[in-house]
Amino acid sequence: MLIHLQAAGTSFVLDARGPQPPSVVHWGAALGDLADDDLAALVSSAVPAVPPSSLDSAPRLSLLPTAADGWSGRPAFAARHFRTRSVDRPSPGSVLVSLAADGLEVAIEIELSAQGVLRLRHRLTNTNEQSYDVNSLNVVLPVPTRACELVDFAGLWAYERKAQRHPLRTGIWSRETRHGRPGHDDPFLMMLGTPGFTFDEGEVWATHLAWSGDKQLWAERSTLGPTVLGAGELLAPGEVRLAPGESYETPWTVAVWSGDGIDGLSARLHEWIRSRRAPLKPRPVVLNTWEAVYFDQSLERLMPLVDAAAAAGVERFVLDDGWFLGRTDDKRALGDWTVDPVRWPDGLSPLIEAVHSRDMEFGLWLEPEMVSPDSVLAREHPDWILGGPDAATWRHQLVLDLSVPAAFDHISDRIAALLTEYPIAFIKWDHNRDVLQEGSAHRQTTAFYRLLASLKQRFPDVEIESCASGGARIDLGVLDLVDRFWTSDTNDALERQHIQRWTSVLMPPELLGSHVGAPTAHITGRQGDLSFRLATSLFGHAGIEWDLTTATPADQAVIAEWVAEYRKRRALLHGGTTVRSSGDDPVRSVHGVVASDRKSAIYALVSLRAGGEAVPAPVRFPGLDPVRRYTVRPLVLGSPPRTLQDAPPPWLAAGSVTLPGRVLAEVGLPVPLLTPEQAQIFTVEAKY
Known part of the structure; x- marks a missing residue:
């Protein structure tokens, strides 16, 4: 039997005439509709010569x-x-x-x-x-x-x-x-x-x-x-x-x-x-509390942040690590998934009610696959620990062996109890260490999949994020069971430009969490302008990882405007075709999203570092309909990006220009002379 599969410009030709196992004759560009005779001739003619000193066939x-x-x-x-x-x-x-x-x-x-x-x-x-x-x-x-x-x-x-x-x-x-x-x-x-x-x-x-x-x-x-x-x-x-x-x-x-x-x-x-997925509801703007408060949790501490999030237009408020029994730092209490009565004497209900009253969903952080040596669970069930209680720790934690039925059931029951008691719309599911136990990865991974699947079946409306100390578990295997990925633990906008550019080669941007961090990045210590941080986070599932109560009133107003812009444009950002500048230029990059009907698009010109040219090349806009005419305008998020120029390009000073898509893609437009770590956003709208 000769088999030709063809779809969307791709062909796959299989020689399955037996009795030997079938072989792939062609995988690549579409070959068109091949008649049976042509397919047979293709397969026969693809047989190579027999070289010397080799198999006799x-x-x-x-x-x-x-x-x-x-x-x-x-x-x-x-x-x-x-x-x-x-x-x-x-x-x-x-x-x-x-x-x-x-x-x-x-x-x-x-x-x-x-x-x-x-x-x-x-x-x-x-x-x-x-x-x-x-x-x-x-x-x-x-x-x-x-x-x-x-x-x-x-x-x-x-x-x-x-x-x-x-x-x-x-x-x-x-x-x-x-x-x-x-x-x-x-x-x-x-x-x-x-x-x-x-x-x-x-x-x-x-x-x-x-x-x-x-x-x-x-x-x-x-x-x-x-x-x-x-x-x-x-x-x-x-x-x-x-x-x-x-x-x-x-x-x-x-x-x-x-x-x-x-x-x-x-x-x-x-x-x-x-x-392959049920259509996701519009990706809500997230505020996650981790870099805002770390382990400093209480209703009194978080209420001002809840108010600031609501004022900014946030749609999902996520309580990160530190809410459960005895969790005062990262050295204890993993596995004891009970709300801490000291920090939360009335449970999480007062916080959740405050979040809901301000028209936001509530989300919660969990790390179900791990256990702290200093925890009730580890002391009561050392036999549930992968490698035993004396195994090497990583970030002060051990791995819970989910292949042990009792351990699996215990974690499943604890999560189900939380989801039953509290109206939780979202789980940030973390995994902060390597497993490092020879011969355990297969059973641990399959058990993890079973745990997610069982919870999804019981609580189908709860969304789950795959987080693994950032981006260490982003793959198409777990994608069937989660609704989003945490792309990286760094919120440094400059680092995020590279990380998001390459992660989005595989994953659509709406599945990749992208948050605005504090003015000084917590991991790298790099200081970044707000406009650059906002431009970076716009192209993904946008959110905030920053104590907004410390932001100036002017910055809070800018963030609210940015949230409104994201909400206005997220159908395009999350449903269009991702396009990028040709090479992987260390000085600047261009990336964008073009609507499926090619009537609109949004692009970012990003200055990564100082360049070697006084006048850089024009920015080209890939992916547009070559025949349609488009109007290009700059989009300012907060303050305009910093430039070092005596005068901007005239078209930019005028505020817009209208040209055919072919011209914008092949010739492009002169660019502002951005200083390093700046981004200029452009909107592109078809005239007809």
Whole structure:
């Protein structure tokens, strides 16, 4: 059987004529409607020559390449001679392949979405009479040899999503994470493209593992076979042991091709992610109390902040860490999820009633997967601690073993009790340490998923944020169970520009929390103008992480105006197509969102550091309809951005200009001479 899946400019061609496992003939640009004869000719003509000193048949990369098939690269599975049992088409955009070998069966699911996003996963079943240890089971996809430049990500706490680019030479570039969560250094999205690919130019193939535990992503170039991208869960020896009849299902590998650079990947991924979720209500403006008060909590301390939040137009007030029994600092009480009677003698009800009376939702911080050594829970149940009570602490805490049924039930019951007693609309779900227990990541991750799923089923209207000491658990695996991600613990606007730019390659901006911090960033100590902080936070799920009671009346008024602007424009910000300037310029960047009907757009010109040009290049506006005429205007958030110029560009001094979209995209407009760490916002509206 020859299979051709095609959607949204992407084709996937599979040679499933058996009995050997099927192989991918083409994954990339759409090939058009191929007649059966043309498809057969394509597959036949794609067979390469047989080189000397090699297998006596042409090299062939199957969907499950192993050494037994002659594949000398990193295998998808242990060496077995699998044979095809069946190939089915459950729908026009999907394929189900069944393989068998030596008491094992593998089912391979393949889907190509309407947006051109490819998903693959394996299900391994042990049909032996003895148990079987799964060491690895990976997805491996071929890409053309012209894809020879690679971008993936590194990072650390508060500095996530650091892009790293280099050529892919002969050999393997392998990234593995062993944090029990993806980690701040998560490779995130591995992109392999044609040389010099940018945000808007070049072909790019990319893979992401939809999994919140340990993982491996790799790219491999071989002299003996095709270049490949691979992905799979990273399993410790003995971590997954299948009894007779049991199965192991891999996480989905999400793969996407673009002929229009990195922005083309985002366009497909964002549209696909949005299509798979129930429409979110408009993303409410959030105020989170962490950097405002830290552990200094009481009704008297927080009431002025509640009033200030309401005056600013905040729609969701979130009480962060410090509300529960004995939690006076970060060294104690995790696991004791009971409201502290000293700080909150009447419980949380007075605070929640005050929040609700001011037309705001109430949210609460939790860290259910962790336990403090100094806690009632740890003292009463040391057997619930992963690795035991003497395991190494991280941020003064240990990991609660959710695979223990009693521990799972206890945490589930405590959260359910809180959600039943109090009208809580939102949970900030944190995870502040690596797991660091060999062989535990799989069971801990699957238990975490079960816990979220059970709570979602019982409390479907409660939204959950995935926070992992910032951005250490942002992936498509947990996305089915949460409603937002905390992008990073840093609210430094300059750092956030890089972090949000790259995190939004995969995740739509409405899922990425982006807050206005204090004038002096708490983590970096950098001072930032309010206008720059507001411009940075506008492009995401906007919020505030700042004690507004300390802001001047003028700044409070500016924040209220910014909130109103965000609320006015969030349908565009959260429903349009994300676009970015061509390269990853260390001096300045341009990013924006274009409405799906291309009648409106909003862009930010960001000055990151001092440049080397007296007159920088014009700003271009990608993504517009080339035929429509648009009016471009500056949008001031608070005070105008700082500039160093004797005179602005005349069009900017005039307040607007109207030009065709093609001119704005290809020629652009002269820019104000921004000083470092400033941003100019532009609105673009079609004339017809």
